[in-house]
Amino acid sequence: MGKANSIQEVLDNLDIIIEDAIAMNDCSGLFAYIYRRTTAEIAKEIELKNFQNNERLEILDVAFANLYLDAYKGYQNNQEVSRSWQYAFDQKDETLTILQHILLGMNAHINLDLGVATAETMMGKEITDIEADFNKVNDILFQITNELQERLSRVSPLMFLLDFLGNNKDEQILDFSMRKARGQSWNFANLLWALGDADNKVAIQKIDGLVLKIAERIKAPKTRLVRFFLKIMKRFEQKNVGKIISKLKED
DSSP: OOOOSSHHHHHHHHHHHHHHHHHHTOTTHHHHHHHHHHHHHHHHHHHTTOSSSHHHHHHHHHHHHHHHHHHHHHHHTTOOOOHHHHHHHHTTTSOOOHHHHHHHHHHHIIIIIIHHHHHHHHTTSOGGGGHHHHHHHHHHHHHTHHHHHHHHHHHOTTGGGGGGTTTTOTHHHHGGGTTHHHHHHHHHHHHHHHHOGGGOHHHHHHHHHHHHHHHHHHHSOSOHHHHHHHHHHHHTSOOOHHHHHHHHHOO
16 A cells, blocks of 8 residues: 555555455454545545646645544554544444444544645645635535435434434534534644644644543543443444445445
8 A cells, every 4th residue: 555646546556455354353444444435525626627737726625634544554554643642543442333433534534634635735825725626525515415325324223313413414523524524624634734834844743632622521421421422322333434435335
C-alpha cells in the first residue's frame, strides 16, 4: 500500500485496509468503510465537474486521505503518529459501539487532518479561493447522512435510541463530521495557512491535544444517560467486523 496520487488510488488503498480489517476482525476498519463511501461520493462529484475547481479539490482530497493512510501505515509499523490517531487506533479491540469506533476515526481525520491538508494545499495561494468548494463538500456529505444512518441501523438495530439524545434528530450525531467538525477544521486551516510552513508545528501539536480530549469523550461520554444508551446499543450489535462491513455494503 503506497502513497495515493489520485482519488482512485485512495479508494484502492482503502479497500486494502478494509480487507485487512475483515481478516483481523479489526474495528478500526469500520471508519475505513465510512470514509471510502464518502470519498467515492466526492470522486463522483469531481468526475461530474460539480466543483468550481475540480482539479484542486482532488489534490486536496488526496492530500487529506494520505494523512490517514500514513497514520494507518505508521501505526501498523509501530511508528510515531499523532496522539489523536494513536488513541483512535488503540481502541480497535475495545468493546465500544460501532458508532463510537467510527466517530473516533472521524474525529482524528476531520478535526486534525483536514485542517492540515487544506492549509498545505493552499500554502502560497489565497485560501479563501477554495472555501466555496470546501463548503460544497459539506453539503454533499450531508446529503448522504441518511443513507449512512440506514446502513448503520442494519448492524446496530438500536440506533433509534439516539433519537432520545437528539430530539428525534439522530442524524445530527452522524453529521458530526459534516458540519461542526468541518467548520472547526476550516478555522484550523486558516490558522495554519496564516502561520505558514515554518511556524505551524506547535499549532498542530496543540490542536492534536484538543482532538485527543474529544476522542476521550467519544470513548467515555460524561453524561450517564448517554453511557447507558451506548451500553444497551452495544449489546444488540453485530460483533464480527467482516459481517458488519458486509451488511453495510449491501444495496
